[in-house]
Amino acid sequence: MKCDGNQMSRRTMLTVGAVGGLGLTLSDFFRMKSAQADQKHYDFVQAKAQSIIHIYLPGGMAHQESFDPKPYAPIEYRGELNPIKTNTGEQFCETLPQLSQLADKIAVIRSMTHGEAAHERGTHNMFTGYRPSPALNYPSMGSVVSHEYGPRNNLPPYVCIPSVPNEFASNGYLSSSFAPFSLGADPASAGFKVQDLSLPEKVTEERFTRRRSALDAVNDYFTKRDKSDNIGAMNTFYERAYSLISSKQAREAFNIEAESAAVRDEYGRNTAGQRLLMARRLVGAGARFVTLTYGGWDMHAQITRGMKNALPSLDQGLSALIKDLDRSGQLSSTLIMVSSEFGRTPKINKDAGRDHWPKVFSVMLAGGGIKGGTIYGTSNATASEPETDAVGPEDLATTIYHQLGIVADKELMSPGDRPIEIVDGGKVIKGLLA
Structure with missing residues (x-):
């Protein structure tokens, strides 16, 4: 894994701006401070x-x-x-x-x-x-x-x-x-x-998906022009954010009211x-x-x-x-x-x-x-x-x-x-x- 500090590329700034357009802060978890690459995941063996x-x-x-x-x-x-x-x-x-x-x-x-x-x-x-x-x-x-x-x-x-x-x-x-x-x-x-964890008021699931498609297009443009490690890391990072927000099963895990x-x-x-x-x-x-x-x-x-x-x-x-x-x-x-x-x-x-x-x-x-x-x-x-x-x-x-x-x-x-x-x-x- 290589880290190159907290430098923000033009591509990163646009990505953050696009997410902000959704009204999502995600500042405590879904924000990269440093680049990350060569991440490996292993099954529990x-x-x-x-x-x-x-x-x-x-x-x-x-x-x-x-x-x-x-x-x-x-x-x-x-x-x-x-x-x-x-x-x-x-x-x-x-x-x-x-x-x-x-x-x-x-x-x-x-x-x-x-x-x-x-x-x-x-x-x-x-x-x-x-x-x-x-x-x-x-x-x-x-x-x-x-x-x-x-x-x-x-x-x-x-x-x-x-x-x-x-x-x-x-x-x-x-x-x-x-x-x-x-x-x-x-x-x-x-x-x-x-x-x-929840979508802001007035942001429907359809609008959320539409905004994500627009963001993906912007990301793809910059990914093709910048092959640095932090691009792949940021993509992984935002994929995790979207997975949590869009998965009803994942969101339900936080619903303590579901307990008897x-x-x-x-x-x-x-x-x-x-x-x-x-x-x-x-x-x-x-x-x-x-x-x-x-x-x-x-x-x-x-x-x-x-x-x-x-x-x-x-x-x-x-x-x-x-x-x-x-x-x-x-x-x-x-x-x-x-x-x-x-x-x-x-x-x-x-x-x-x-x-x-x-x-x-x-x-x-x-x-x-x-x-x-x-x-x-x-x-x-x-x-x-x-x-x-x-x-x-x-x-x-x-x-x-x-x-x-x-x-x-x-x-x-x-x-x-x-x-x-x-x-x-x-x-x-x-x-x-x-």
Whole structure:
């Protein structure tokens, strides 16, 4: 793949103008920032997972008050909340009663670790599998999956709910055609509607088709006169845009109102529940990688109250998602990942909260060939560092790619034709695999 920056040719400008004539903005997803060529798509071969739902909890969720309680530590370390037994005999925090009864279907990494205590740098690690570099912007896992496999069933391969959560969730050095599609609105909100998905008023399907034919004629004229890589890339890019807008089946995937009242109630009529339900609809319809965010977990003060407020909705919605996918037979091919940029300090601070702590924290996985009922790795008695089987972001990313059938040390071409491995130095965590 070659990138030549953000230069806009005369042909590109006319194309944008023609789309603007339709009243379509499509600015967040259907816009090329850089040229892209030699794009390759591969079918899923011997992959355990065909889709990923990445639930990202921004701010740094406390492992002690969720998946890794320490009931025998002193009170200033264990906190005020109590552990409960899971259906496998392990212990989760009392904040996760429903997930504790699905422990046989999930895996928890209790030995996740890296060295970045700043939100931005920790986030970069978890989205890309790389430490931040001043010399290169690395692509997110979602963008790599988009690059390797492309769209399915006319749906964007990589979708963010409700919006792109941070700069590291995007395409990095890859072409912006591999950036995520953003819903631009919260599925839990009244009158939810995806931005740029419907034709504007007064633009009929017939008029839309007629305008596209005119645009194709303009594009063909310039394509015959300009053989540069960015022409083919732009054509591919707009073909994806038209496919989404013109496909009723693809548009219907975003219609959360099509779900029964009982299903929406099962997930929870709240932010977490409806975002998780939307994610299930999208992967079921063909999206390959869906990232959704929920909550704010940077709890430097009053962590007991904060976790009691934030976790019930997640516990309900995530449990509903696992059960829903299991009932439909899709859990085996859909990998669910719950992550955060780091954990929280072992000791409660003076404000009854916990501060940033990247030395050890927890990640939850389910489905997609992951072995249920697994606790991988351990933290020590005060949850301050890994005691066994430390896992780095590069190991987690390598394992995720492995389940998708992507070779993590495959080289992609960055600007300047420099080969860069998708992940550098990671290993597949075999103890997590079914």
